[in-house]
Amino acid sequence: xxxxxxxxxxxxxxxxxxxxxxxxxxxxxxxxxxxxxxxxxxxxxxxxxxxxxxxxxxxxxxxxxxxxxxxxxxxxxxxxxxxxxxxxxxxxxxxxxxxxxxxxxxxxxxxxxxxxxxxxxxxxxxxxxxxxxxxxxxxxxxxxxxxxxxxxxxxxxxxxxxxxxxxxxxxxxxxxxxxxxxxxxxxxxxxxxxxxxxxxxxxxxxxxxxxxxxxxxxxxxxxxxxxxxxxxxxxxxxxxxxxxxxxxxxxxxxxxxxxxxxxxxxxxxxxxxxxxxxxxxxxxxxxxxxxxxxxxxxxxxxxxxxxxxxxxxxxxxxxxxxxxxxxxxxxxxxxxxxxxxxxx
Amino acid sequence: xxxxxxxxxxxxxxxxxxxxxxxxxxxxxxxxxxxxxxxxxxxxxxxxxxxxxxxxxxxxxxxxxxxxxxxxxxxxxxxxxxxxxxxxxxxxxxxxxxxxxxxxxxxxxxxxxxxxxxxxxxxxxxxxxxxxxxxxxxxxxxxxxxxxxxxxxxxxxxxxxxxxxxxxxxxxxxxxxxxxxxxxxxxxxxxxxxxxxxxxxxxxxxxxxxxxxxxxxxxxxxxxxxxxxxxxxxxxxxxxxxxxxxxxxxxxxxxxxxxxxxxxxxxxxxxxxxxxxxxxxxxxxxxxxxxxxxxxxxxxxxxxxxxxxxxxxxxxx
Numbered sequence: 233x234x235x236x237x238x239x240x241x242x243x244x245x246x247x248x249x250x251x252x253x254x255x256x257x258x259x260x261x262x263x264x265x266x267x268x269x270x271x272x273x274x275x276x277x278x279x280x281x282x283x284x285x286x287x288x289x290x291x292x293x294x295x296x297x298x299x300x301x302x303x304x305x306x307x308x309x310x311x312x313x314x315x316x317x318x319x320x321x322x323x324x325x326x327x328x329x330x331x332x333x334x335x336x337x338x339x340x341x342x343x344x345x346x347x348x349x350x351x352x353x354x355x356x357x358x359x360x361x362x363x364x365x366x367x368x369x370x371x372x373x374x375x376x377x378x379x380x381x382x383x384x385x386x387x388x389x390x391x392x393x394x395x396x397x398x399x400x401x402x403x404x405x406x407x408x409x410x411x412x413x414x415x416x417x418x419x420x421x422x423x424x425x426x427x428x429x430x431x432x433x434x435x436x437x438x439x440x441x442x443x444x445x446x447x448x449x450x451x452x453x454x455x456x457x458x459x460x461x462x463x464x465x466x467x468x469x470x471x472x473x474x475x476x477x478x479x480x481x482x483x484x485x486x487x488x489x490x491x492x493x494x495x496x497x498x499x500x501x502x503x504x505x506x507x508x509x510x511x512x513x514x515x516x517x518x519x520x521x522x523x524x525x526x527x528x529x530x531x532x533x534x535x536x537x538x539x540x541x542x543x544x545x546x547x548x549x550x551x552x553x554x555x556x557x558x559x560x561x562x563x564x565x566x567x568x569x570x571x572x573x574x575x576x
Numbered sequence: 577x578x579x580x581x582x583x584x585x586x587x588x589x590x591x592x593x594x595x596x597x598x599x600x601x602x603x604x605x606x607x608x609x610x611x612x613x614x615x616x617x618x619x620x621x622x623x624x625x626x627x628x629x630x631x632x633x634x635x636x637x638x639x640x641x642x643x644x645x646x647x648x649x650x651x652x653x654x655x656x657x658x659x660x661x662x663x664x665x666x667x668x669x670x671x672x673x674x675x676x677x678x679x680x681x682x683x684x685x686x687x688x689x690x691x692x693x694x695x696x697x698x699x700x701x702x703x704x705x706x707x708x709x710x711x712x713x714x715x716x717x718x719x720x721x722x723x724x725x726x727x728x729x730x731x732x733x734x735x736x737x738x739x740x741x742x743x744x745x746x747x748x749x750x751x752x753x754x755x756x757x758x759x760x761x762x763x764x765x766x767x768x769x770x771x772x773x774x775x776x777x778x779x780x781x782x783x784x785x786x787x788x789x790x791x792x793x794x795x796x797x798x799x800x801x802x803x804x805x806x807x808x809x810x811x812x813x814x815x816x817x818x819x820x821x822x823x824x825x826x827x828x829x830x831x832x833x834x835x836x837x838x839x840x841x842x843x844x845x846x847x848x849x850x851x852x853x854x855x856x857x858x859x860x861x862x863x864x865x866x867x868x869x870x871x872x873x874x875x876x877x878x879x880x881x882x883x884x885x886x887x888x889x890x891x892x893x
Contacts, residue, residue, distance in 0.1 A: 374813040378867040382860040549686030556679035561671025
């Protein structure tokens, strides 16, 4: 079977296998998987509002998927999209609260830029440490995730906090809010989705059509050969990490500008980690990532409905785990579906 | 000045040293797991997930049987199962070890969260199910300071330190250990000499499952007696940092774990110090401390220690 078709089939088959295994898990707690999956589909696509809400949930996931996927292409495992998303959203909010005097045409792009720079700067800590000392980005970005988490829960209660109940920042200036594409009942379909799709297209152009993109891919594919060919590895590591962080920062920023209109401590809620599954399902291809994010957004959105029929929404994490596991060891998928030992 | 007094107060308080040991113990277990696995050349970032699962399973079986040791036993069994999955994907099927590890972390978070409601009737955290009783060492109880610091400890803390010795002995003083190191440094050469590379790597990864699940079980039934969602809280990764700082050596990993345990206990004591009266809203800043320490240590020491040469590289015959 040719390689291209196969790289498309592995994620699709992994999703199928994961859903089958998960249905046994649902059976195990005495629930009917058919009812559960029906609720899942109803919750994700069952009405105009459900579809709008799925798209809203997909928007940040495209960006965190791109963030992780971009890292993978450059040979880096950015497991810190979660933290970069938080820092991007937090800094962008601090900026956007104070831009009431600016017209929207300035305030919107500037807020996005600020969020991206903040995410990039935060990710660069890990990039810089890897380039300078060789510290593995998996360990450093996880540490940075926890630091961002605690930092944000401080910032959102003390310096930025307003009101009672859930810790939250004040609302951002209305000139920095993204105009909704349309309003379906109470759900505002954010125009952030356009930004996210544009980001995917830009990333595809950067990776496939520019020499810098070629350098980054070469450094990821075979660092020794790339270095021998005159590519500066250290610079590329920092740059790749920064771009990856900028995408994650943008994910958080769009959540603030288009959905919540303020910073909340719970805003990331695992979306950075979802980026890992999305990048793997999308095989690190920007266009594939859009579809993978849509799948994950639908699963996330539909899982709320599943909760009503008595299936905890954590089942989605189990599904994701199985997908990632199978994509990691794609030879397993080949063996299951080709019914013969493929070069075991 | 008040800070200075608070520091003196913390360092002269015997409870602080007990807290350090308590905070270090899960890290010691898990970092030994990392040492076992990576010595044979398999990176296992699933430690975090195995710990979480160990914490959960031990609480479930303690709740079912009323005996926390039975809980620990089942935690180890499930830890072995998870480690076997990692070994299966990354050794037998030569998958990407870091991606497989990530999948297992997610699996643990999913499974523990998923089962909370069906088993305990509510999400978030379980009831207190009982924990392993602390053991008094009579001759240490005579001195007040010793009594309150190391006189009365969880037996699992002794198990952790004994494991350090056992791990060191196995890896550096036995034939099996020699094979483990050979497989981690140069699997081709080891293979040529008739060592079963896959079997030795399976052993390393399975041992990491045993160790990490013990660390997780300590967090729940060893320390607090219940399970909270995501209670491993990044300790699996701090343990990996301890392994690196300890130069992939069990004794080094133990010292590094003690350092990280110390920083966790220190941050804890500082924020609850009656002299400083830290506002509850400022406390998150103190919780950052152990992670910042880990980050700095990793960045400062990494070039000075050396991983096994074939660490993270799948072996193809």
